Each structure stands twice: as C-alpha cells, then as structure tokens.
Amino acid sequence: MLWSIAFDAIAGAMLATFSRGALVGIGALLVWGIVTRRIPLWVAGAGVVAALVVVALAFTLWKPLIDVALHQKGHVASTNTESRKSFWAAAVELAERRPPTGVGPGRFPVEAEPLLKNNPSPLAHPVTHNTYLEILAEEGVPALLLFLAYLAGAWLLLRKVGQRAKLDSDRDLRRLATALQASLIIAVVASFFLSEELTSPFWLLGGLAVVLARNSDEQRVLAPEAPGPSRGLAQAIPATPV
Structure with a gap:
C-alpha cells in the first residue's frame, strides 16, 4: 500500500513536469528491470495500472491545469527540439576544432554563439542539453x-x-x-x-x-x-x- 502511494505521487509529479528526458529514463529503467527479472511482471503491471490512475485523475480533477500545461508545452515543444539540434551541432563542431582539450570549462555559451544556426529560441547562456556532448565540447575527448x-x-x-x-x-x-x-x-x-x-x-x-x-x-x-x-x-x- 505504501509503495503504491509513493509510486503514484512520484509518477504524478513526473508527468506534471512533461519532461521527455525523465520519461525516457524511466522507460529504460523498466526495460532493464523486466529483462533482468529485477521487476516481476506483476509489479510492472501494478505500476502501469497506478500510472493510468494518475493519468485519469490528471485529466478529470486537474483537467484545467493539465490543459494549460499541455498548451504551453505544445507551443514550445517544436522550438525546443530545433534549439537542441542547433546546440548539439555546435557542440560537435567545437569538439572537432579542439579534440584533445575542448574549448574550456564553461566556455560553451561563448564559443557556440557564432555557430548556432536555425536556433528559434536564443538564450543568453545556452547549454547543450546533452551531458556527453557538453563534456566533449568543453573538456575534449579524454x-x-x-x-x-x-x-x-x-x-x-x-x-x-x-x-x-x-x-x-x-x-x-x-x-x-x-x-x-x-x-x-x-x-x-x-x-x-x-x-x-x-x-x-x-x-x-x-x-x-x-x-x-x-x-x-x-x-x-x-x-x-x-x-x-x-x-x-x-x-x-x-x-x-x-
């Protein structure tokens, strides 16, 4: 019972953020847990049922808030996607320039600005939104x-x-x-x-x-x-x- 309540609370909070990265991470965790048999099928089924309950509550009791959040998320989703593609391309180009050392810690916002192409959401201090590419661009391959x-x-x-x-x-x-x-x-x-x-x-x-x-x-x-x-x-x- 306690596990179910805790799972529902965490699932509801995650869904409320509409974070695609977090959802992909949870999906990878579920695949690993089921394949390695660390998560029994009945537990996975219970988790799915609990998640469906949270979704049902979200679209009934909290429908006005969810509608506003979905509208805002839908408005910026395509913009975010294009921005991240631009950041990733800039990170790769910076890494190609200095593979051994990168451009220096914290230098991505400055060095990447002239390279950002087709970026629909200009930011004062952009980051790559990819941990591995940011390390590659700023600190290099080693x-x-x-x-x-x-x-x-x-x-x-x-x-x-x-x-x-x-x-x-x-x-x-x-x-x-x-x-x-x-x-x-x-x-x-x-x-x-x-x-x-x-x-x-x-x-x-x-x-x-x-x-x-x-x-x-x-x-x-x-x-x-x-x-x-x-x-x-x-x-x-x-x-x-x-």
Missing part, C-alpha cells in the same frame, strides 16, 4: 572517456555488490545495490537530454558504489565465517565503535 569510464566503474562496483549480496542471501543489500543501479540508469539515459555533469546524482551514486563495495570487501576479509552476519545497510556501512 575527459569524455574518463567520465564514461567513471560511470562504467560505478556500475561494475554496484553489480559486484549485488552479486555478493545474492551469494550471501542478503536481500537488503542486494535491493540497495539494485536501487542504486536503477538510479544510475535513469541518470545516464536522461543525460542525453540534459546537461547534468556538474550535478550531484552522478557523483553521489559513484561515491555510494565505492562505499558499498569497500565495506563489502572488508566484511568478507574480517569475518568470512562469522555466523549470523549483519544484513543490508548494517553490513554495507558498519557502525563506528564508541
């Missing part, structure tokens, strides 16, 4: 490769934690690792439509992955045969002795 390696490393650490938790029959720790993997999937996919390289989710998820993996290793070294091991967060993040 920085983008390092960023991708960081994301891959965080994913592999979380997968290792999940596999060890499965062997130890630790459901809580496995669920925690899965939740962090799910968050990472949404962040990675949504970043194709947003410039998020300096926001906290990427770096927080990587830090949590390192902490979980390190403490999981320490628990195995210190007490490989200890009866009744701690579970979940108690195992992953042990208490500090007083």
Whole structure:
C-alpha cells in the first residue's frame, strides 16, 4: 500500500513536469528491470495500472491545469527540439576544432554563439542539453572517456555488490545495490537530454558504489565465517565503535 502511494505521487509529479528526458529514463529503467527479472511482471503491471490512475485523475480533477500545461508545452515543444539540434551541432563542431582539450570549462555559451544556426529560441547562456556532448565540447575527448569510464566503474562496483549480496542471501543489500543501479540508469539515459555533469546524482551514486563495495570487501576479509552476519545497510556501512 505504501509503495503504491509513493509510486503514484512520484509518477504524478513526473508527468506534471512533461519532461521527455525523465520519461525516457524511466522507460529504460523498466526495460532493464523486466529483462533482468529485477521487476516481476506483476509489479510492472501494478505500476502501469497506478500510472493510468494518475493519468485519469490528471485529466478529470486537474483537467484545467493539465490543459494549460499541455498548451504551453505544445507551443514550445517544436522550438525546443530545433534549439537542441542547433546546440548539439555546435557542440560537435567545437569538439572537432579542439579534440584533445575542448574549448574550456564553461566556455560553451561563448564559443557556440557564432555557430548556432536555425536556433528559434536564443538564450543568453545556452547549454547543450546533452551531458556527453557538453563534456566533449568543453573538456575534449579524454575527459569524455574518463567520465564514461567513471560511470562504467560505478556500475561494475554496484553489480559486484549485488552479486555478493545474492551469494550471501542478503536481500537488503542486494535491493540497495539494485536501487542504486536503477538510479544510475535513469541518470545516464536522461543525460542525453540534459546537461547534468556538474550535478550531484552522478557523483553521489559513484561515491555510494565505492562505499558499498569497500565495506563489502572488508566484511568478507574480517569475518568470512562469522555466523549470523549483519544484513543490508548494517553490513554495507558498519557502525563506528564508541
């Protein structure tokens, strides 16, 4: 019951934003969860039903607000699409000019302005609306490769934690690792439509992955045969002795 209420609230908030990037990220998460059997079909079905309930409420109780939002979104949707294409093309051109170093951190708005073509919505400080292209344009190819390696490393650490938790029959720790993997999937996919390289989710998820993996290793070294091991967060993040 609590899960359903929380899901409905989150789904309603996401739909209210009309964020296409967020919806694509959630879609990628659902595909991954179903393919890897982390999300049972009945849970996916329950989620679909809950989402339909939210949509039904949105177009009945909150119809006036939704109509206004849809009208505004429809008015700017095509403009946003053309703007982003222009930003992406400018980012690629800047990256081609200086592949090793890029144009410099925070320099995209200045360097890209003369290159923006067919941009229907001029902005004072434009961003690429694509994390990977922005890193490529501002910091160059090596920085983008390092960023991708960081994301891959965080994913592999979380997968290792999940596999060890499965062997130890630790459901809580496995669920925690899965939740962090799910968050990472949404962040990675949504970043194709947003410039998020300096926001906290990427770096927080990587830090949590390192902490979980390190403490999981320490628990195995210190007490490989200890009866009744701690579970979940108690195992992953042990208490500090007083």
